[in-house]
Amino acid sequence: xxAVGGKRMIELENYVCGRWVGPGADxxxxxxAVTGEPIASLSSANVDxxxxxxxxxxxxxxALRALTFHQRAALLKELGKRLLDPxxxxxxxxxxxxxxxxATDSWIDIDGGAGVLLTYASKxxxxxxxxxxSVDGVPEILSGDGSFLGVHVHTPRLGVAVQINAFxxxxxxxxxxxxxxxxxxxxxVAKPASQSAFLAEAxxxxxxxSGLLPEGSLQLITGSSGDLLDHLGSQDSVGFxxxxxxxxxxxSNRTVIDHSVRFTSETDSLNAAVLTPGAGPxxxxxxxxxxxxxxxxxxxxxxKCTAIRRAFVPAQYLDAAIxxxxxxxxxxxxxxxxxxxxxxxxxxxxxxxxxxxxxVAAISETADVIVDxxxxxxxxxxxGAFMAPTLLRATDVRAEAVHTTExxxxxxxxxxxxxxxxxxELVALGQGSLVASVYGxxxxxxxxxxxxxxxxxxxxxxVDSSVAKSSTGHGSPLPHLIHGxxxxxxxxxxxxxxxxxxxxxxxxxxxxxxxxxxxxxxELMPGATAQExxxxxxxxxxxxxxxxxxxxxxxxxxxxxxxxxxxNSTGDTFYAHMDEEAAARSPIFExxxxxxxxxxxxxxxxxxxPDEGPVLANYGIEKLRFATPTRPGDExxxxxxxxxxxxxxxxxxxxxxxxxxxxxxxxxxxxAYDVLTMVANRPGVNGATEx
Ligand code: NAP
Numbered sequence: 001x002x003a004v005g006g007k008r009m010i011e012l013e014n015y016v017c018g019r020w021v022g023p024g025a026d027x028x029x030x031x032x033a034v035t036g037e038p039i040a041s042l043s044s045a046n047v048d049x050x051x052x053x054x055x056x057x058x059x060x061x062x063a064l065r066a067l068t069f070h071q072r073a074a075l076l077k078e079l080g081k082r083l084l085d086p087x088x089x090x091x092x093x094x095x096x097x098x099x100x101x102x103a104t105d106s107w108i109d110i111d112g113g114a115g116v117l118l119t120y121a122s123k124x125x126x127x128x129x130x131x132x133x134s135v136d137g138v139p140e141i142l143s144g145d146g147s148f149l150g151v152h153v154h155t156p157r158l159g160v161a162v163q164i165n166a167f168x169x170x171x172x173x174x175x176x177x178x179x180x181x182x183x184x185x186x187x188x189v190a191k192p193a194s195q196s197a198f199l200a201e202a203x204x205x206x207x208x209x210s211g212l213l214p215e216g217s218l219q220l221i222t223g224s225s226g227d228l229l230d231h232l233g234s235q236d237s238v239g240f241x242x243x244x245x246x247x248x249x250x251x252s253n254r255t256v257i258d259h260s261v262r263f264t265s266e267t268d269s270l271n272a273a274v275l276t277p278g279a280g281p282x283x284x285x286x287x288x289x290x291x292x293x294x295x296x297x298x299x300x301x302x303x304k305c306t307a308i309r310r311a312f313v314p315a316q317y318l319d320a321a322i323x324x325x326x327x328x329x330x331x332x333x334x335x336x337x338x339x340x341x342x343x344x345x346x347x348x349x350x351x352x353x354x355x356x357x358x359x360v361a362a363i364s365e366t367a368d369v370i371v372d373x374x375x376x377x378x379x380x381x382x383x384g385a386f387m388a389p390t391l392l393r394a395t396d397v398r399a400e401a402v403h404t405t406e407x408x409x410x411x412x413x414x415x416x417x418x419x420x421x422x423x424x425e426l427v428a429l430g431q432g433s434l435v436a437s438v439y440g441x442x443x444x445x446x447x448x449x450x451x452x453x454x455x456x457x458x459x460x461x462x463v464d465s466s467v468a469k470s471s472t473g474h475g476s477p478l479p480h481l482i483h484g485x486x487x488x489x490x491x492x493x494x495x496x497x498x499x500x501x502x503x504x505x506x507x508x509x510x511x512x513x514x515x516x517x518x519x520x521x522x523e524l525m526p527g528a529t530a531q532e533x534x535x536x537x538x539x540x541x542x543x544x545x546x547x548x549x550x551x552x553x554x555x556x557x558x559x560x561x562x563x564x565x566x567x568n569s570t571g572d573t574f575y576a577h578m579d580e581e582a583a584a585r586s587p588i589f590e591x592x593x594x595x596x597x598x599x600x601x602x603x604x605x606x607x608x609x610p611d612e613g614p615v616l617a618n619y620g621i622e623k624l625r626f627a628t629p630t631r632p633g634d635e636x637x638x639x640x641x642x643x644x645x646x647x648x649x650x651x652x653x654x655x656x657x658x659x660x661x662x663x664x665x666x667x668x669x670x671x672a673y674d675v676l677t678m679v680a681n682r683p684g685v686n687g688a689t690e691x
Contacts, residue, residue, distance in 0.1 A: 060187030060216025100346030156185030159235030276440030335377030424452030432487020
């Protein structure tokens with residue numbers, strides 16, 4: 001820290017190669033968004049960028065790849081919890097206010113960032129194997145005799161992910177990129193935008209001090225990225241968020257081009273909200289539309305990549321919409337973001353405000369200003385980066401400036417339309433956006449609008465009164481759903497649940513024999529050799545069980561009486577099981593058949609081992625298909641084979657999926673499915689109780 005005008009100024013450091021590196025002599029000074037006073041200085045002049053990338057590749061990468069998906073998920077969970085520690089949060093919130101953010105804005109950034117870690121931790125544990133690679137899709141049988149297969153797998157890339165972030169969400173922006181990357185097993189070098197880097201740096205300090213992450217898995221460069229991109233290679237990637245102009249520059253970096261470095265960008269986006277004609281001024285949907293336009297204008301002072309920049313209303317409702325928006329905007333309290341009653345804080349810097357005002361001037365060439373003034377509470381709007389929320393109305397609905405000038409601040413433009421087709425056409429003039437919202441209760445109006453908008457958007461948010469309380473909001477990217485959009489939104493895609501993880505992995509098609517592919521993937525492939533020499537596999541502990549351990553059961557004859565008894569005891573008296581003549585007329589059954597559930601039940605009676613033992617519970621069935629009808633007189637037996645094992649760390653048991661085939665006397669498969677069970681570890685192993 002150094003003193004500036006009696007106040008302490010933070011000297012931001014870089015965290016590279018396992019240590020903090022100070023800023024150097026050429027440091028840039030950053031101003032407090034609220035007071036305009038210097039708050040921090042930063043520079044990456046002392047950072048050896050090539051060494052930082054090497055460190056990620058040689059220290060971070062191997063450490064991460066030594067962990068399974070579940071182990072990485074567990075670390076993300078601990079880290080998320082750490083960031084939500086009340087003391088940690090208080091420190092981060094205090095800094096966040098200095099970026100102009102209110103408590104609500106800070107919650108989105110800080111708690112939202114921790115929330116992404118927790119969501120990825122939970123989804124990673126549930127949706128990925130406790131292994132180092134993940135199978136993508138189902139195997140393809142490539143030869144007539146089934147001896148040659150193909151299967152796709154995802155494996156971690158061996159490089160480093162460089163993540164360059166925008167200023168508006170210094171915590172969330174860093175963590176939403178980091179979480180899926182970490183889960184994928186790829187180390188990250190993060191570069192926050194300078195203007196709010198003091199909050200990203202403080203977050204990084206919490207992360208480093210937690211000691212949770214493997215060394216080298218996350219590094220931080222404050223200040224310029226210097227020659228970082230010039231040292232990238234073919235296993236590396238760049239994830240960029242910021243302006244389209246910077247994206248163009250970075251994407252055309254010679255090294256990025258020469259090495260086909262994966263480049264993802266999230267850039268400008270003139271997101272839309274469309275009010276449908278059925279959602280007139282007397283409807284709940286109209287009110288929801290008005291509320292969300294104002295909310296998106298004021299949250300984070302409109303500095304949100306997802307904010308509603310263009311609000312489309314049926315021409316007949318334009319006056320009503322203006323009136324309602326003007327009224328709602330009188331409630332906005334612009335002022336000191338650390339004050340609880342403030343609903344809109346400052347922009348991140350006065351420079352940013354100048355840019356927004358210039359953009360408003362450009363849009364105003366073809367739009368009228370409806371609202372652009374407010375009173376400022378307890379702040380000096382000239383010293384701090386404050387501006388009034390600004391509402392415009394397009395006078396030329398097709399003017400380029402209205403659809404392509406991004407005023408990255410508290411600004412929105414109302415655009416009237418005369419038909420839904422025209423609305424779709426006008427929205428598309430934005431050339432691709434992150435998100436659009438459609439407001440309306442009438443599916444006949446909403447459906448064609450969604451169909452028309454989908455190709456131009458990464459996410460579409462559909463609002464009617466039934467989701468008034470439950471909707472997560474137009475402007476909230478969620479870890480479960482894709483964040484990104486085509487065209488001018490950058491063409492990138494982040495998060496989206498496991499999709500976001502797989503973006504950071506290499507998908508490879510493997511071709512080979514069923515046994516080879518089973519050994520490589522750790523998952524039973526069709527046609528792989530089954531082992532029947534270890535006794536009933538339900539008697540084997542999780543640790544003693546191997547993929548391919550199998551049992552072929554005795555046979556059981558299904559009688560007409562069995563079918564009638566089953567029908568009577570369950571109440572399922574569907575004609576195909578009961579009525580000889582009607583069943584004969586069925587083009588599918590051509591006679592009486594057994595219930596599918598009877599087959600499942602009888603199959604369980606054949607393969608289940610009755611004794612208390614390692615199999616603790618059956619928690620479901622997956623991929624069930626009844627392939628051939630089972631008729632009275634048929635004889636069925638079951639082949640049950642261990643297909644996939646997922647150790648649940650520390651619980652004393654793991655999940656085991658069993659490939660299950662019910663086969664009739666002709667050798668045809670009557671039913672095929674995966675039985676899902678929990679199987680205990682050996683006593684004393686993985687937390688299992690000692691016997
Ligand atoms: P920006 O000026 O393009 O900066 C974005 C990032 O790029 C910052 O970290 C910046 O670092 C860095 N950068 C700038 N020039 C660079 C260069 N020549 N070489 C390497 N790095 C460079 O954008 P911004 O002003 O921070 O953010 C506002 C823009 O971001 C808006 O257009 C907004 O739409 C967009 N945005 C998009 C999304 C999305 O998800 N689609 C999200 C948020 C923001 P310095 O700060 O150190 O210059």
